[in-house]
Amino acid sequence: GCATKPVEPLEVAALNGPTGIGMVQMLEEMEGAENPKYNIALYQSPDEIVGKVVSGELDIACVPSNLGAVLYNKTEGGIKLLGMNTLGVLYIVENGQTVQNIEDLKGKTILSSGKDSTPEFVLNYILNEAGLVPGEDVTVEFMGNHSDIASKLMAEEGTIALLPQPFVTTVLAKNENIRMAIDVNEAWNNLNQMDLPMGIIIANANVVKDNAKGIEAFLKDYEASVKFIDENLEDAAALVEKFGIVPNAALAKVAIPKCNIVYRDSSASKDSLNKFYEILEQANPKAVGGKLPDEAFYTLQ
Amino acid sequence: MKLSTHCNKKIITKCWVIFFWIMTWQVVHYIVGKDILVPSFYATMGKVFELLGQANFYYDIGMTFYRVFMGVVISFVLGSLSALMAYFLPIIKELFTPFVTTLKSTPVMAVIILALLWFTKNNVPIFVCFLMCYPVVYTSILKGLQEVNKDLLEMAYIFKVKQRYILKDLYLPQVRPYIESALGMIIGLSWKVVIAAEVLAVPKYSMGYNLLSAKSYLETETLFAWVVIIVILSSLCEMLVAKLIGRGGNKI
């Protein structure tokens, strides 16, 4: 009887940013399909995704990597890691020429968004490793969202800020005095010999158990979509514009390669993710939901 | 003849006032000196007309308007009904007071996760709008009811006038200024709140989403253009409601 029943589409959520870009090909395929395999929705803020993951409304979701650990702990193992989809996209940008390396930040003020999330922890980590104490040697001013920082960066000369892609590209395109001063991901790589995981794919544990085939198919499609972006930048940029992730294709063409969109399955992501969580936990256990996720988070059975 | 000169004079004053504020805007523009922070009036108007030419624009407005409308209607209806109940039944008042106080001061952000769970994306802004507007309506109308002339109520009671006439002919005209002031407050508030909530919940068709993307992409002119459009729409709503109320009954 099972075969005759029409398959329920998987409910998929991604953020309206790099994680969404990774799925443009799937979005395109699902549009107008008779029996779509997936229902993909792009969300603006993680808040929405959180509620729906907890209530079980969503089957698969792309979330910032620390939120994955938090959700895993708070739902007591109700979710599982499917893979890593975005690597580091953070840059320190400057409206001026004073900062060439991390040590130059001494005595300066950095604007940053993402209080209590990945940007804060990463920034603190690399500053500490460079021998600078955040709050003493460097002032970090947090602001509510990226665009406020971007505006301020453009309006005031001498501003230094920590920004993610694709904002960096947008800002650079708008004002030629602004430049990328430090590639934070590179700095992280140098310190840890590992990638900086920014975004991951998670799934509802029940769905993983009951619909293993569907999940597997999804991951295949996702991988294909990532490959498509890598190989057909032109077409991908057009789609990114079409789904409203970036306002125009020209900008998207510059931004996409910088967004570090990848696909690594759960076992391949485990090490770098675990390392990342360890660093977070040392900084603030709450950032991973109280404790490190255990083995079950990484295994799909 | 006399009336029309009077009207003309009023319109002329209005024009001067608008001119005054536009000048103020331009002065601020020059003082700040950065297009990305405060664009000029001229550039903003250009964007407004550009927007007016787009088909999607009307759909976005329509959806947002629908949310504002629902938010206002729901909070107004529930607000006045519960104020009425609270006025007539002291026990309901006792029950509602802590509830309304809570609503009044619960930060939207704190319940947004819950809200997103309970409602679909499209309706979250309506809920948030309700959360902000309901206490305003309730507080204002309850106050109005409490200030109703007791002498007239005694009179109607003695003459055994039916409750429905007492409500319609005595309460309504006296509570009307409070209703008007509540409506005046929530119409502006609702536009602002619905759009703020749209920025959080990002329904597909919405003005909030446009505002957000204008801001994300640092298109300050577009941002200002949207603000201008919002202000105009909200004033239109207010005028419309004032007209409707004005016609609905005689002035007290």
Place this chain on the structure above:
Amino acid sequence: MKLSTHCNKKIITKCWVIFFWIMTWQVVHYIVGKDILVPSFYATMGKVFELLGQANFYYDIGMTFYRVFMGVVISFVLGSLSALMAYFLPIIKELFTPFVTTLKSTPVMAVIILALLWFTKNNVPIFVCFLMCYPVVYTSILKGLQEVNKDLLEMAYIFKVKQRYILKDLYLPQVRPYIESALGMIIGLSWKVVIAAEVLAVPKYSMGYNLLSAKSYLETETLFAWVVIIVILSSLCEMLVAKLIGRGGNKI
């Protein structure tokens, strides 16, 4: 003796009401069935007491309270002053109407970057609070002034009573219900808005920041604990203001 029984009865009603809402909370908790969405009353209270034991807690509260206080005072003072001016000078009213309409419907998000530029981080929430509360005060008090009894004003005018006595003895008592309703509305509103703005501007010491991190880490119990604290603080403020107003003059 009689008074005290009356008081006792009132307190008992209050207790029942609070009990009722706590039960409702628990019922919702059981229905939703997920601690991370709706924690139990018991767990929330536990968190509240945990927070009460922390030293930083009081500093956060103090700073937020300062912002709420400033926001309320500034918007109340400017709101009533401009309503007074608008009432007495028609030209000012003409000038202010579009300004207030604009304020009423301008989405906060759209001006936050300007605000961050003009004010320091610590003061942005005050500005945002002003933006939300000022139109409420203005609208309500202007309405109140327009509803003042004209007969008494004529009387005072004929007897050549000084303007200051007219304001104090005739206007004030009649506008008081409107002032009260405005204050009742903005005190709740201001807590909510200040905290929302703190989430946007992230000043170092603030309740909004705590709320935000509770939310980021999905510590729903802490989140609810903060909401409880906010509601209690805002009710206390409201009660305090009601006391002050009640003492400030005789009831109309």
Place this chain on the structure above:
Amino acid sequence: MIEIKNLSKIYKDEFLYRNFNCAFEENKVNVILGSSGSGKTTLFRMMLGLEKYEAGQILGFNHKKIAVVFQEDRLVEWMNVYDNVAFVLKSSVEKQEMDKLINKALELVELIDYVNYSVKDLSGGMQRRVVLARAIVCRDSILFMDEPFKGLDDELRLRIITRLKVHWRENRTTVFLITHSQQEGMLLGDIIYKLAEKPVKFYKI
């Protein structure tokens, strides 16, 4: 029979009424005289159930229809003359009959030309006459009138009083009438009571 038994009423720790007893006759015009501040209006308010009293009973009003001229006008400011009168009728009377009744009442008080005037546009005496019309329009009601002719000039007052007298005789209306004018009392009253001050005593004249 309308009876008041052992009525006591205290204002500011002073007895205004103390073990007060009296009986009024039905289908008659009961006039109540008394100096300013003696307690006439308070008596009315207690009989109407608008004022609480410390002890005693007031009997005879069960389920009877009542119409009142309050000492103050209590007109509904934002309505016109017709609507003010109609307001007390429309809960019990059909539209068509109402029109007839209202016209009759307004003719009696000589305001038929002002039906559509807003009450704010009337002179003080005219407003008082609307109040009067609002009470007498109620047929089969016990009438309570607290200085109904206040502010009317002598001639007009006499004309109205004469008409009312006929009208009340015919319908055997029960009326309670407070007045300050002995003349009015004499003209209209079947029985006249005079109040002596605190605590109130009653004298039949």
Place this chain on the structure above:
Amino acid sequence: MIEIKNLSKIYKDEFLYRNFNCAFEENKVNVILGSSGSGKTTLFRMMLGLEKYEAGQILGFNHKKIAVVFQEDRLVEWMNVYDNVAFVLKSSVEKQEMDKLINKALELVELIDYVNYSVKDLSGGMQRRVVLARAIVCRDSILFMDEPFKGLDDELRLRIITRLKVHWRENRTTVFLITHSQQEGMLLGDIIYKLAEKPVKFYKI
């Protein structure tokens, strides 16, 4: 001399006053009689500058102090008796003198025992007496009185009128008094005017 020249006033497209002329004497009590709705209050309001008129002039009031008993009470409900009277005085008189003046005025209207009563707790006639006190407390003012003794019983009214008569004679007060009672007019008036209706004509009696 207070003069009204060619005054015209239109209400609802009808002339209430049309080319109306008259002169009142100062330091005298000018009584104005006229039936209900004839235009007395309107005349007062025009003289006081509270009502606009279509044409004409009213002369003789420049910078004079004025006190009024309006036809309605216009008491400040949320104040007590003392404060209601003090309200019109405190802009021009010292606290100490004010006390004396208020006491005298309240004695004249027999309300001295009620100084601290809230006006809401007074009977209708007592409220009217407060209104009266509020006007006569203003020395050196031209008095405008619209049915000041409305709602007072005959005896009290006579006592008050007698006192006022002496008082006004002594101080040569200019008074404009509207009344419906011929008797009051006779007792108090130096000159009596009678209004004939629309458009108003004046007869000196």
